[in-house]
Amino acid sequence: MSEAVSALSGAEFKGFASVTETGLRGMITVRGDLASKAMTAAIKAATGADVPAQRKVAVGGKGKVAWMSPDELLVVVDYATVLDTVATLNAALSGGHALVANVSDARAVFEIRGVGCRDVLAKLAPVDLSHSRFAADEIRRTRIAQVPAAFWQTESDAFEVICFRSVAQYVFDVLRLSATKGGEVHHLG
């Protein structure tokens, strides 16, 4: 099998916050009835996490699960284990109406790290990123400049952004522009 590479091969930029393409990440779209017992069991088996509440990210021993819409979850695991996770999910959901799709190679992941990481995103997305409004365990699907993206907090001064692989260069460029020294807003810390 050919060697998998991420969209921008780990591109990095250091401004007042750093922007890094994190490399390959296992991502699986799961659609179905999120309230069903089969879904709870499948997510538990695949990641060790519970099915997250609306707009939340649940973290388990083997991966993360993010709430994407009332009938969709995103399972995030290591790239190396993604095929096994897909098999686990498919086996657990086989009885009902559900979809499990490996979308790892259709996505790119960026990390924004640094004191001004909230400002970097706040300049590009129509989202209130203030500490009191954007919860630590929240995922937000929105747009970044002109393309769809989603992000969540990983640490107090770090965010992860996911977007479609086809727009990875665009997203990296706008994040880089937003994080350029001299562009600090000092509004969100």
Add this chain to the structure above:
Amino acid sequence: MLTLQCPYCGVWAEETELHAEGEAHLKRFGPESDDADFESYLFMRENPKGVHFERWRHASGCGKFFHAARSTTTLEVFGTYSAQTLEPPKDIKDKISAKYPGWSWREFS
């Protein structure tokens, strides 16, 4: 700038995260239907000054279609509600009645 709350994901999304999808509560007339009905389904739209019901899609968010009730003159939003319905919910109608007594929009009032 409009800010609407998506009833599916609860996000207060501003206009640029959404996509306007035209008028709400259209009744479809397909093949075999009366020519006049089909024409009205295809082309005839409300263009009110005041209370209006629209369909929106949370395009950059959860991707779901929903309905919104608002005033085209003041941009006041009376509420948003699920698209899986045939008429606006009572609480939204009551809210509009409080502000615009005697309002009507297509078959609703």
